[in-house]
Amino acid sequence: MDGPDGTTPDLPDLASRALGGSVVVANDELFAERENLIRPEAPRFDSTEFGHKGKVYDGWETRRRREPGHDWAIVRLGAAGVLDHVVVDTAFFKGNYPPEISVEAASVEGYPADLTRATWYPVVERSAAQGDTANVYKVDDDRRFTHVRLSIFPDGGVARLRVHGTVVADPRFLAGTIDLLAAEHGGRLVECSDAFYASPANLTLPGLARHMGEGWENARRRGGGNDYAVFALAAGGVPRHVEVDTTWFVGNAPGWVSVSTRDSRAGTDWTTLLDRVEVRPDTRHRFLLPDAPAADHLRLDVFPDGGLSRLRLWGDLDPDAARAARERWWGLLPEDHRALVADQAPV
Numbered sequence: 122m123d124g125p126d127g128t129t130p131d132l133p134d135l136a137s138r139a140l141g142g143s144v145v146v147a148n149d150e151l152f153a154e155r156e157n158l159i160r161p162e163a164p165r166f167d168s169t170e171f172g173h174k175g176k177v178y179d180g181w182e183t184r185r186r187r188e189p190g191h192d193w194a195i196v197r198l199g200a201a202g203v204l205d206h207v208v209v210d211t212a213f214f215k216g217n218y219p220p221e222i223s224v225e226a227a228s229v230e231g232y233p234a235d236l237t238r239a240t241w242y243p244v245v246e247r248s249a250a251q252g253d254t255a256n257v258y259k260v261d262d263d264r265r266f267t268h269v270r271l272s273i274f275p276d277g278g279v280a281r282l283r284v285h286g287t288v289v290a291d292p293r294f295l296a297g298t299i300d301l302l303a304a305e306h307g308g309r310l311v312e313c314s315d316a317f318y319a320s321p322a323n324l325t326l327p328g329l330a331r332h333m334g335e336g337w338e339n340a341r342r343r344g345g346g347n348d349y350a351v352f353a354l355a356a357g358g359v360p361r362h363v364e365v366d367t368t369w370f371v372g373n374a375p376g377w378v379s380v381s382t383r384d385s386r387a388g389t390d391w392t393t394l395l396d397r398v399e400v401r402p403d404t405r406h407r408f409l410l411p412d413a414p415a416a417d418h419l420r421l422d423v424f425p426d427g428g429l430s431r432l433r434l435w436g437d438l439d440p441d442a443a444r445a446a447r448e449r450w451w452g453l454l455p456e457d458h459r460a461l462v463a464d465q466a467p468v
């Protein structure tokens with residue numbers, strides 16, 4: 122189902138700090154720090170809070186411009202990918218929002234010091250923005266980008282920048298035994314029974330959860346049945362072991378869990394890898410998966426309900442998936458990036 126203006130809903134925010142994004146540089150941030158732009162949580166506002174430089178805002182805010190020009194900030198995406206839509210959220214910026222914005226994107230190899238010298242491609246033309254509004258802009262560009270540059274005309278404040286899209290991992294780093302479920306590798310939530318408090322997509326974020334709110338939490342189940350989540354793996358591969366982390370879930374961990382996989386490439390049905398097993402609260406469990414078949418989807422069942430903070434499926438890409446990942450990456454690289462890594466072209 123489409124979202125507003127043909128956007129695809131439920132795609133991850135590639136810029137989010139939760140995925141490792143960073144606001145690398147901005148030309149000005151006198152009133153409010155650029156880093157706020159990519160905080161994962163919703164922006165907040167306290168009408169009574171003033172600091173040394175003026176009203177405190179949970180966002181990025183530049184000073185009133187007294188000369189021609191405009192303000193800008195560059196964001197390194199936590200995970201590179203193909204962009205679907207950008208949200209420029211001006212929440213609480215009412216008399217000081219930018220009336221117009223534009224967004225460009227770049228595909229950068231390595232870690233250059235000066236990102237202003239990258240090749241920047243327009244992905245959202247200069248467009249009107251409203252104050253105190255989550256402004257949504259569709260992106261129609263099939264290339265894979267690593268960075269975005271938000272420009273605001275002429276100046277003002279933006280609470281959050283969300284860059285929703287599909288992760289396309291660099292296949293050179295998908296070697297060896299990796300977490301086949303990780304969002305940063307391209308793993309994604311396909312469906313779930315209940316995300317009342319927080320989405321199961323959180324289970325695939327990098328690092329450990331810092332509190333219960335960073336995991337998946339469903340509501341207390343009052344009827345029959347059990348809660349579940351289905352994920353597409355980053356790429357097809359052979360699972361070695363699974364990590365089921367209930368850390369922070371003390372009074373609301375599941376009683377039992379099971380894990381199944383299937384290979385949609387071969388059209389196979391679900392195979393149970395981990396039969397219903399009892400789990401403990403606040404514990405990182407690891408279960409070996411000997412003789413697991415190749416798979417590209419995973420289903421987690423929790424009984425009867427309950428939350429987890431992380432789910433990892435460690436395994437190795439199979440040769441077909443590794444080849445497909447390299448061809449996809451190469452096909453989506455912008456021309457200037459392809460020229461830099463010509464020796465990496467798939468054979």
Ligand SMILES: NC(=O)NC(NC(N)=O)C(=O)[O-]
Nearest residue numbers: 152174175176177178182217
């Ligand atoms: N009340 C304000 O927001 N004023 C100014 N901004 C801050 N942060 O104080 C301004 O001029 O945009």
